[in-house]
Amino acid sequence: MPQKVRIALDAMGGDFGPSVVIPGAAIALGRHPDAEFLLFGDSALIDKELAAHPALKKVSRVVHTDVAVSMHDKPSQALRRGRKVSSMWLAIEAVKKGEADVAVSAGNTGALMAMARFCLRTLPGIDRPAIAATWPTVRGDSVVLDLGATIGGDAAHLKALAVMGAAMASVLFDLERPTVGLLNIGVEEIKGGEEIREAAELLRAMQSPPFEFIGFVEGDGIGSGAADVIVSEGFSGNIALKAAEGTARQIIQLLRDAMSRTWSAKIGYLFARGAFRALRDKIDPNKSNGGVFLGLNGIVVKSHGGTNADGFAYAVDVSYDMVRYDLLTKINQTLNRETGALVSTPSAQEAVS
Amino acid sequence: MPQKVRIALDAMGGDFGPSVVIPGAAIALGRHPDAEFLLFGDSALIDKELAAHPALKKVSRVVHTDVAVSMHDKPSQALRRGRKVSSMWLAIEAVKKGEADVAVSAGNTGALMAMARFCLRTLPGIDRPAIAATWPTVRGDSVVLDLGATIGGDAAHLKALAVMGAAMASVLFDLERPTVGLLNIGVEEIKGGEEIREAAELLRAMQSPPFEFIGFVEGDGIGSGAADVIVSEGFSGNIALKAAEGTARQIIQLLRDAMSRTWSAKIGYLFARGAFRALRDKIDPNKSNGGVFLGLNGIVVKSHGGTNADGFAYAVDVSYDMVRYDLLTKINQTLNRETGALVSTPSAQEAVS
Structure with missing residues (x-):
């Protein structure tokens, strides 16, 4: 049996926070029973939503934080206020630490990209x-x-x-x-x-x-x-x-x-x-729904902020597929081969110029 | 009574040439009875179409040329083959010579822009x-x-x-x-x-x-x-x-x-x-329909190549409006004022930097 797909969710992201994220995750879990979830955010709000979704609750771990990045924070503000402590950052960091395979957030794009870049760094060659x-x-x-x-x-x-x-x-x-x-x-x-x-x-x-x-x-x-x-x-x-x-x-x-x-x-x-x-x-x-951040040492998926539970579930589906079918490995294989080709055959540079 | 609006047409332009251009011009003339037309292209084909549109014929002058720019000519080819002789060039040149107020062509965009630019040159300040x-x-x-x-x-x-x-x-x-x-x-x-x-x-x-x-x-x-x-x-x-x-x-x-x-x-x-x-x-x-080339010493309007007579008529309408309501004068007034402002008040540059 293959390993579980471990998905970190910024439960506070988006216009509606846990009231969309948790039901959305529950829908996605129905389609992917081998998924597990790490839920970052206000545990009181999250637990309340989880109560209605026992199957999801069974495969989820909640990590509490008071800090949430707002939809209007500029990237620099978000980094200043939210680094190390916000639900958005913690979800991304879980990927970096190897505790999750992918992170999903419906939070604001600029902040999410800034944090993802800061935390995960770009791939070699990117x-x-x-x-x-x-x-x-x-x-x-x-x-x-x-x-x-x-x-x-x-x-x-x-x-x-x-x-x-x-x-x-x-x-x-x-x-x-x-x-x-x-x-x-x-x-x-x-x-x-x-x-x-x-x-x-x-x-x-x-x-x-x-x-x-x-x-x-x-x-x-x-x-x-x-x-x-x-x-x-x-x-x-x-x-x-x-x-x-x-x-x-x-x-x-x-x-x-x-x-x-x-x-x-x-x-x-x-x-x-x-x-x-x-x-x-x-x-x-x-x-x-589901914008995939590519070129980083880890996968982060951005959901529309205004989406509903069905829409958020699609973003989770996308994140699941990226992990299950080894997106990062595929990217790295091609990049490494290209880098290798450039290093080992110096004439390659001339051939294309 | 205001002056007539004199419109030069590349009768050979577009996928269908005179069989769309002439009926299109006739439709536009119905809406703008104070328009006159200069028709450049194969006079046999043009006259055949004009026979069905006596009102248009009365306000049109046909200028024959054998050379037409094809829809597939590259701009450089079009200039080489068609400068001074093609229906497209002659329509534009009529504007330069002051024989027409505006030119309309359904010919290929790259060639038309290259010829318009070459023939009319850009406005001062553009x-x-x-x-x-x-x-x-x-x-x-x-x-x-x-x-x-x-x-x-x-x-x-x-x-x-x-x-x-x-x-x-x-x-x-x-x-x-x-x-x-x-x-x-x-x-x-x-x-x-x-x-x-x-x-x-x-x-x-x-x-x-x-x-x-x-x-x-x-x-x-x-x-x-x-x-x-x-x-x-x-x-x-x-x-x-x-x-x-x-x-x-x-x-x-x-x-x-x-x-x-x-x-x-x-x-x-x-x-x-x-x-x-x-x-x-x-x-x-x-x-x-009707892409207007701006920034040149004269107005050229580009019609879709695949349009029908109704569509071409809209492009002619646009060209008519540009002349009747003095587009070039309006542009030049603002540009001149801006240029003047920059020259007479050296601090303007600093104010915006």
Whole structure:
């Protein structure tokens, strides 16, 4: 029997704290009976929620702390106030100490990234971390990264993103060699964007990488499922994510307005209710919940702050998969091989320049 | 009676050439009876189309050329083959010579921008051009720029984009002081993005500009109508546009699939047909057709290559408005005042640093 997957939860994170985190963990436990939980936060509040979930209670250990990082703390404030003592920090530190395999928090992104980086440090060969998440496409889900951890970055950074994103896609989607595309704009022979073209050369020069590089993908290629993994530096990746989310919300709103404007449309809605439910289900943002921090010595998963228990459970699912299918080992194997290749064959550098 | 608006059309541009351009111009003429047209391209093809549109024929002059830039020509190829002789070049040159007030082409973006830049040159005070377009939001339309003309750019470039975008919004939406937001990502205290923060300082330091700067806007703020004008450097702007367009197409496709899957949904569709039509109408990409090249000594409008006559007519509408409501004069006034301010008050530079 394989080892248990030990998940550390920041029980105070998010807009609703334990009242979402604990029921969410209970839902995830139902899907993954071999999970165990370390719950950090206000033990009175946590115990109250746990009382309603005896199965979860049996596989959980509660570690009390009074300190919680607020959703509005700036990263520097959070570090100052919350280092060593906050529920967020303690969950991450449990990963560092080897007491947990992964940490999940619905707390604020900037603070969580700052703490994760400070506590876990970046992997050898990785300068700067990234946030990756799944993106629903017409062809199933894709992994998109970086969604805003790091602004800018050179060709080597983009290559590292490709390696990490591909490892995540193979873990999540059970793919042998996921396809990888570099986010770019379509106009050719334009000034700027050299680092993207250079990254393409680096990726093409890799010796049998565990993914297939398919070249450049434009913004509308993300949603059409042009590649299993879409790589972008963090600014554009974040803009793409938010623009797409905003558009989806906007169209759903317009659709809702249109369906309630006339009697005929209302009747139509009644008949088509099942279809609307299926559609909503397909683009449910909760189902894409779970931003994975990549490039650190340990895995941290960020849940949306405003999610419900179902949404938080999806983030826990993601964290479970990352551990169960050895994300970090997969990333390190490729990185080590690449580093080894660069060290042992000095001509490799020339080959790609 | 005001002067006529003289519009130069690249009749060979786009996937369908004169068979879309001429009927499109005819539709636009119906809305703007004070427009005149210069039509560049294969006169046999153009005359054939004009025969069906006598009103348009009466206010048009056809200038024959055999050379057309293809949708696949790279900018450098297009310049080499098409300079001085192609329908695209001649339409732009008509603006330079003062024979037309504005040029419209559905030809390929890279070639059109290269030719426009080469022929018209950038405005004094503007280093690099931009592409701006309207974006349908829940609060009505906004102007978004740059959509991909220029990758990167410093704070001064972003400020120039704000000035030009605001002028376009006041022309298109008849606003005295449109609101302007800078596209940014939400995480604070992150490295990178200095040029955006610096641009915000430059905009705040402007003396009673003809717009109201409202600060940073995230990717989902574009579609929610957070500002009348959204300013971004060209890479992220293009990614945002394409990601949003892709998402819209994707949801419409999912909706269509869902509505045809069961009998009940099909019946629902019949009742709600009017509502669906209203929705489709609202997010019709043809209605947002017309990318305006800003920052040049003359106005060039780019239509989608694959649009139909209705879509092309919208691009002509946009070009008409730009001329009728003096876009270039408005831009130049603000730019000159800013340049003057910088020259006459040396302390202005210090005030914003």
